[in-house]
């Protein structure tokens with residue numbers, strides 16, 4: 001019906017953060033536990049969500065079956081999908097890394113077998129580093145491969161490293177750094193292109209707003225100058241005169257980190273009635 005089709009992971013670690021990000025862009029989807037659901041309408045009549053496996057999304061978007069989508073950058077590159085990566089999203093961060101038993105070194109990779117679920121990422125790494133090793137494709141728990149004698153090393157996703165440690169494996173080198181990304185179909189009609197661009201801009205605005213707060217406070221005229229010269233701001237704080245003579249309101253955007261310390265300092269500078277507000281979007 002002309003609505004923007006956004007592909008979103010139907011399960012796994014990228015599903016909820018992807019839906020939360022869309023929610024912050026005012027594209028809200030009623031969350032159902034049923035992972036077999038294939039699509040959903042959203043709170044935005046111009047957008048619907050298509051649910052698919054994260055690993056299938058690069059091809060679904062590249063083929064134009066969905067106009068855009070959220071998936072892992074590693075999956076886009078692994079699939080060599082012709083989808084356009086518009087931006088990284090700051091969640092789903094992980095690395096694809098080579099690991100082996102205790103005492104493993106980079107020099108030992110030559111002539112070895114490396115079990116992996118991402119043969120293309122591994123092949124690119126081996127070529128770039130001029131290492132002749134044999135990728136062994138596995139589907140399930142890669143970490144078991146050295147123990148089962150399937151391979152000497154593994155190439156797998158790592159985020160905290162706890163799964164490797166639990167299997168007595170040690171990281172040797174990073175093959176690929178990944179995070180979730182927003183991708184679009186390579187060719188879009190004018191209308192869809194505009195909708196994808198608007199969503200990309202809302203996503204950028206949401207990401208830029210993350211970690212920022214809007215502060216409003218009142219101050220007496222005698223403390224105004226020292227407050228406005230000390231207060232952090234994106235450009236310059238806004239100063240508004242209150243109806244009551246000699247009273248001013250000061251508004252500013254500050255990093256959320258270190259907020260408690262900043263509020264203490266603002267009080268020392270004479271600020272009163274301090275309000276802290278969340279920011280939805282920062283559109284440059």
Ligand code: AMP
Nearest residue numbers: 011012013054072092093094157158159
């Ligand atoms: P899932 O659907 O949960 O298997 O997630 C697949 C994608 O999540 C991967 O392709 C990565 O982009 C991302 N990811 C983030 N952290 C990890 C991790 N520790 N292990 C596997 N995938 C991860």
